[in-house]
Amino acid sequence: MYQALYRKWRSRTFEDVVGQEPITTTLKNEIRQGRPAHAYLLMGSRGIGKTTCARLIAKAVNCLDPQDGSPCGECEICRGIDSGSVVDVVEIDAASNNGVDSIRDLREEANFLPSLTKYRVYIIDEAHMLSIGAVNALLKILEEPPEHVIFILATTEVQKIPATIQSRCQRFDFRRIPSETIAARLLYVAGEEGFPLEPEAAQLIGRLADGGMRDALSLLDLCRAHSPEVTVQTVSQAAGLVAQDYLFDIADGVAKGELALVMDQIAAVGGQAVEYDRLCSQLAGHFRNLLMIHSSKKPEELIVCLPETLERYRAQAKDLSPSRLIRAVRVLQEAQSAMTRTSSRRTELELAAIRLCDPRLDQSPEALLERVEGLEAKLNTLLAQGLPAPAASVPEAEPSPPPRRTSPRPSPAKAPPPAPAESPSQEAVPFPQWEDVLERLGKLNPAARGALLGSTAYTANGRVLIASDNSVFREMMKTNEYTRSSLKKAIMEVTGVRYGVGPYSGPAPASRQEPPPAPVDAILQKAKEAGVPVDIR
Ligand SMILES: Nc1ncnc2c1ncn2[C@@H]1O[C@H](COP(=O)(O)OP(=O)(O)O)[C@@H](O)[C@H]1O
Ligand SMILES: [Mg+2]
Ligand SMILES: [Zn+2]
Known part of the structure; x- marks a missing residue:
């Protein structure tokens, strides 16, 4: 046995x-x-x-x-x-x-x-x-x-x-056991058991185990089940991680828009150390983690990695905007599903890389957003250099429509004030079980929960209105059916009531400061003003 x-x-x-x-x-x-x-x-x-x-x-x-x-x-x-x-x-x-x-x-x-x-x-x-x-x-x-x-x-x-x-x-x-001591013990156990364990792999397990010998031995067990020889690679895989260096390098290339660099990396690791489809899903996971850095106040709860890796994520996230990351995850997911239908996986991955490096070749809404962002950045630079701004004659466009509006719209006055995304009706009341809902949501959809940490919610007209200044969450709500459905499900499970969901943008709760404008919303707004067809429901 x-x-x-x-x-x-x-x-x-x-x-x-x-x-x-x-x-x-x-x-x-x-x-x-x-x-x-x-x-x-x-x-x-x-x-x-x-x-x-x-x-x-x-x-x-x-x-x-x-x-x-x-x-x-x-x-x-x-x-x-x-x-x-x-x-x-x-x-x-x-x-x-x-x-x-x-x-x-x-x-x-x-x-x-x-x-x-x-x-x-x-x-x-x-x-x-x-x-x-x-x-x-x-x-x-x-x-x-x-x-x-x-x-x-x-x-x-x-x-x-x-x-x-x-x-x-x-x-x-009792003290947590130093990682080198754990590593030495693992090497001893492996030696006695007679299976090969790389010293570097033992060290990695030592660090991952965070001072616990039982966890270290369990991880070693898992590694051994994966492969007859336990290497750093085995450990990374078994721990749900990947040998991350090349992922950081590829993402770096994407951030800089340097296609050649990205292609080199893909050629170097793809098909040898890692299968192309695996590389593709690892990359999607990498960009997802970077997105978590932007969207969550506590990304360490959502990203399984070593503390130093978390720091690397933080550093890299600075180079990639949320909309860029959302697009990257999408593009890679599409490539992954395309790979199941084709024999040329490498080509799929390379096509994805091209789309990632150059948004002009990509017609998706996220790519357009990214282009608008780019234009906006350029415009800001120009303005900062003292170019006269064009006379502001662009009319205030209607913000993205709410899922359902029950009250009739007042006809717009001559110079309408900037309309909120949705005015809550008078009777919006704080929703007391929100924390419970978030906890439940953590089980169904950790990414959404991460994006919602620190948010509050209200109820009105049979809907739960979410007050969040998190742009990634807003973006997820607009574009991702799964986000909406998992939220509704979590609410249903906690309250027993089938609520609709929507954004809350009434007056900020008294104690909190005015949230900064959500960048993605601002961009969407600008895209519409500029007549760029952004198709976001
Ligand atoms: N200090 C240690 N030195 C060697 N092995 C250890 C040590 N601590 C835990 N282990 C390993 O982990 C297993 C579980 O340890 P245990 O003593 O039950 O931990 P706990 O502190 O939770 O009671 C042990 O059977 C042993 O294999
Ligand atoms: Mg015990
Ligand atoms: Zn005895």
Whole structure:
């Protein structure tokens, strides 16, 4: 039967627990001197050795042939504890219901001598989950602990353990394990298991695991399932990442409009390290991530990557506007679906690259937007250089129409004031469940939720009106049916009511400042004024 690496490689001695030397040294000393504490509190994040150490203590204090403070692992007691047949070592999961009962029973039980071993050991995992009743029962015992009993509490949330309990325990603060230490351990495990693991790959896993050895071993397991030899590439793929350098390079070429550079990169990686269709979807993912940088206040929640990669995304996002990125994602998605119908995937990708580098060759609304943006930038430069602006005689065009308008339009006056996208009717009221809706939306459509972080909403006339100054969200609402439908679905699931959705552009909530004009909307507006046919529903 296949056994997960992290189970198979649970440390068998204190020396074998890596990265926690101050703790393991102290424990070994206490045990060697035959003076273990009555109660231990092992705290720290998950997968760094708390349960492992708890079991080692239980074995070491009872082992018939201890080796320098560590259990021998061979005697009948050690083996009995490993197999769970020794009744004097009890593991209680405080997170489960019977955890509470066990503590109650335990008060009576604790007074009896252990049947087989020297110490009766209670390991209480997730100790912060104990009920008040259980905590009180435990406290009673800890006030006068019987000689032959040892408690080991393990928790990831020490601040939830009452001070009265904490003060009666010897406390050990487990550290996140340094990435190099993790890498070394992985190389050791791979060596013992007999499969090839590149040192660089081990290091990458070490960094991705963020101090957790269990996560590192699980990721290694996943990599091994992907390929017989674990390389940086395997790790990246297994972690849902890609070896990102070339993606950054290609995106760089797109940002600069340097087609030759992009083609070179595609030629270099496409078809060798990566299949063209995979490259295409990776690129789409890359541009999507850049878009998240623009649209979300907390992109780190939406992008799975190393912290330094996030910084690279931030830097690159500065060179590419949201409309440019939206277009890039579209173009690549189209190329991907075209690839399923053709044998020449490389050509599809190259065509996409051309469209990405030069919006003039592209007739999509996004490309037009981008061109307008470009023109606008040029115009601004010219104006800044002191060219006289043309007499402003362009009439105020009607803004993009709302999905449905129920009240009759007043006939425009001679010089109409700039009309809001949609005036909310008088009775628009704050929508209290908006946070819940956003949370639900996170499951259905994380990108939309990301774009909506920090937004608020109102209801009026059976519709939920969303107040967001996020241009990417507005763009998504206009052009992407999935955004609308997932929003409606989330609202329906939270409220049980089938609401319509629309933008709110009434007075800003009192506390907030006037939002800056959404760039995409402004561009759309300009495009219409300039007579550029932008077809956005
Ligand atoms: N410090 C460590 N040294 C070696 N292996 C470790 C260490 N910490 C965790 N592991 C590995 O992760 C697995 C789970 O660790 P565990 O002790 O259960 O973590 P937790 O801190 O969540 O209780 C172990 O079986 C072992 O394979
Ligand atoms: Mg544990
Ligand atoms: Zn033993």
